Every structure is written in structure tokens, then in C-alpha cells.
Amino acid sequence: MREIAYEEIVKNVRDIIIYSASNLPQDALKAMKEAYKNEKSPVSKEVLKQLLDNADIASSEARPLCQDTGLAVFFIKLGADVRVVGGLLTDAINEGTEKGYIDGYLRASTCHPFTRANNKDTIGYNLPAIIHLDIVEGDKIEIEYAAKGGGSENVSRARVFPPAAGKQGVIDYVRECISDAGPNPCPPLTVGVGIGGTFEKAVISSKHALFRNIGSINEDPEMAELEGVIKKELNKLGIGTMGMGGTETVLAVHIEANPCHIASLPVSVNVQCHSSRHTHITI
């Protein structure tokens, strides 16, 4: 049994939160530069230039890339041979989140669903974190983190189709989602698609799909092909950067597929803005 101190987890979480807020990860930066190179619309190209400049300023002056520093979303793989000493793992994640958001001068964006009162003086500063936990083999803790903004979350959707909808049904549903969203989710986008499972499994898979590095290839060749087909379809929409019109609307489509019930075809679309702040560490 390997012992990992509660405080070590707090510190690691705090640090990745502060770093991610100002530093666009390499995969996202590369994809944005590629989009800048390929974009045919001069207006969208100009806005992409502004976003690349913004990434430079954010990183060199340690300023948040975007004022929406997101809700803190975690996918945690806890090794079965790890014992967290000094407190509970989820408490450590939440404490690290609060420290990161306060120490990094990031925005507190959690509130009560109806009164809209900010949680900062009640539950905690930008708390609670959203935590998905899995137990796996081994003696390590793997932490995947993303700061998830509200604008792109607001256009996300899920639906359970009858099986006859098939692949074309999935393609049409994703196209409709991105077309309706237009400029609102801050394109160019990464589109996470969860297919199969149960209703909530599809939704969580579509979220997790956004944590994959942009430019990485799906291990399932059938899904890799479908990702390519959907991406091509979405880039025909003409939405462009921030909806100004253009050829580069989507940086990547990421699919996570699961076995499902013989009666259902659940599909979920989770949208990520161009500021894809995600990171992955192992303790």
C-alpha cells in the first residue's frame, strides 16, 4: 500500500489549476495555429490572430486566458494500492480547487441554481468541484483536469435515439447542435460526442472525450473514421471563429463509444470552446 498525503494532493490540484488558467496546452495551441493558417475568411483570421496574441499575453503575464475560468472538472483514477493519509481524496480535490482559484485570482463562478447567489461565502470559492472517480489497478493517482466554461456548456445537449437512427442519426444530431449554437460557444470548437451506454453514461463520455489531446487519433478505427466525417460536415457550416463566418469552425471531434441497451442509442454532444484548458498529471 502506497501512502499519499492529503496535502500533496491539495498542492498538486492548486498548482495545475493556476497553471491551466493562463497557459493554453500545446495541443490546443498547435490546433489554433493550424486553424489560423487554413482559415479562408479574413475576418475570422484576424480574430484567430487576436486569440493567439491573447494566449501569448496570458502566458507571459500570468493572466487568465478567459475571464470565465470555469467550473473545475476532474476525472480521477485512484490506484487500488493507494491510501490517502490525512483526509478524504474528494476533500483534497475541493480544497486544492478553492486554493487554486483564490491564489490564482480566478473567478468564483458557482452559484445556487435559483437564487443565483454565489457559493464563495457559503460552500466555498468556486466549489464544489465536479469529480468523476474511478478505481483502477496500481499505486498512483491520475488526475485529469479541465476548467469548463459556461458558454460552450450551455449549447451542449443529449438525447436517446431509437437504434434505427444509426450513424447518420448521430451525424445529423451533432450537426444540428453546432449549427444552432452558431457563434455562442466561442468557436473554433472541440466537440465531444458520447455514444451508447445509458443516458448519463453518454453524457459523461462526451465530457471525458474533451480531455483527449486535440490531434490524437481514436484507438477505435471505426470511431476515428466517424470523427473525420463529422468534423468535415461541421466545417461546412461556415460559422468560423467567434461566428464571424469562416472555414475553420471545429478543431476536432472526439468520440467515446460504449455498449448500450438493445432498445436505445444514447447520444450526447458536449462542446468545448477554443480555450481548451485541460491537463493531466500523475501522483
Add this chain to the structure above:
Amino acid sequence: MSKTYHLTTPLNDEITSKLHSGDIVYISGTIYTARDAAHKKLVDLLDKGKELPFDIKGAIIYFVGPTPPKPGDPIGSAGPTTSYRMDSYSPRLIAEGLKGMIGKGKRNEDVTDACQKHKAIYFGATGGAGALLGKKIKSAEIIAYEELGPEAVRKLEVVDFPVTVINDTYGEDLYKIGRLQYEVK
């Protein structure tokens, strides 16, 4: 063809009538911030016949909830939030004399109709460019609803704040024009 303007607030009908969808505008002067919760409070004040916390005639409202400033800075990162959430409130403020809104994303017909009727402009700023846009803000002062935290109403002094005209006073919409041009049927 898109034109470039340097404008100083407050705006008036003569200025807003010159602008067309797609024009690039650099705004200097005083602008005010308000998001969802503050809009509700502003409209509640009007409903009760009370005065607003700032002069709305010719004013520009920026839909933004900035990050907290680091020590020594006037403000943190400050890019636009998605505007449709303010659609149910904006027409009322436009009728009271609001001449400009800065945000990102589509507006509904009530807003674009109000822009035409009362000669107001909906400007788009670049979403996700919070670090760059925050640096165009030279001072910030909370003037109402401090309890709302990032959603409090702030008076900002900006210099050459870069925006694009999305909806003009003639019913044009840059999002529609731009997309049609690059859509592959």
C-alpha cells in the same frame, strides 16, 4: 467593405447611424458592466420608477464578469460573456436610451428590432480574449450591487477597446452575412 472607427462615449444617433455590420470600432471613454443578475436589478428599478445607478442615455453596457484583479491592476481578465441571456432585458434599456451593448453571440429579434427602432448597436468582442481585452481597461470602479461579486455593475474607463459591429441600426446581422459566405450546402 468594412470600415474602421475610433469612437468616444457617450454615443448618439448620429454616430450609431454611421455604423454598419462588419465595421471595426475602437471604443474609448466610460462604459458600464452588467450581466444577468445586474440586468434583472436594473429593469426592476425602471419598473418601480426609480433612477438607475448610472446615466443610461448614450451609454454602452459591456456584458462581462471579470476575474479579480491582481494587486496593482485595475481589473483581471475581462472578455465578453454570451449575450442572449440579456435578451429579455436589453430592449427595455435600449428604449431608455442605451446606445451600445458589447458581448458575444446571437441576439433575438426583440433586441435587433429595438436596435433598429432606437438606433442602438450590438457590438461583438472576441470571446476568450480576456487577457488581451482586460489590458484595454484602464480603471474599474464598482458602482452598484457589490454583493453580486463578478456580476456587480462596474464603471470602466477604456482606451481603444476593440469590437466589431454585429447588429447595426439597419437590421443587418454580421453572423448571418459571414456564415452565408462560407457555408457549403
